[in-house]
Amino acid sequence: MQDPFERLVQELGRLPGLGRRSAERMALALVARGAGAITPLAEALVAARDGVSSCTRCGAVTPRGADPCRLCTDPARDGAQLLVVEEPGDVLAVERSGAYRGRYHVLRGLLSPQRGTGPSDLSLDALRARLRSGEVREAILALPTDVEGDAMASYLGEMISKSFPEVRVTRLAFGLPADSGVRYSDPLTLRRAIAGRLGV
DSSP states (O other), X not given: OOOHHHHHHHHHHTSXXXXXXXXXXXXXXXXXXXXXXXXXXXXXXXXXXXXXXXXXXXXXXXXXXXXXXXXXXXXXXXXXXXXXXXXXXXXXXXXXXXXXXXXXXXXXSOOBTTTXXXXXXXTHHHHHHHHHTSOOSEEEEEOOSSHHHHHHHHHHHXXXXXXXXXXXXXXXXXXXXXXXXXXXXXXXXXXXXXXTOXXX
């Protein structure tokens, strides 16, 4: 029989961004706090499993039974703008900023030959269907600034421009992070910040 603490560490270690040491620290904190920490967490996990799903229209996280989600059904949001993101967590981050009032589309990944992810693994058919509706005037690509994100942006830009020439394709601006400085930035970020400079 497997040691319960080791099992907890292994399960926590499967979460994105958590290595072995971080998983051990979390497991130790939970065990040290006892049932007062573990029971509510276990209940929240079960509630999320049973009560959370993905919106069938945009792919964002939504309570089960609220499909399409509130972001898709809110009449105050601008349906002419569609922000295309990699994962549902990106929607949450943009919403926290309060800077965007349009609609979303979650790709559920990026094209990646190394990981074996091709176009059929992403929600590209659903994206085409949304663009075909004629409501969208601008597709805003909010994708990572790494090699895979750049490749995905190029792929989408070409796909949309060829099939939906009436839709403007844009990408989020690149630049220096807030509360940072030139000396802390990498060369690629600096090149993009200089190329995308704004008037004052």
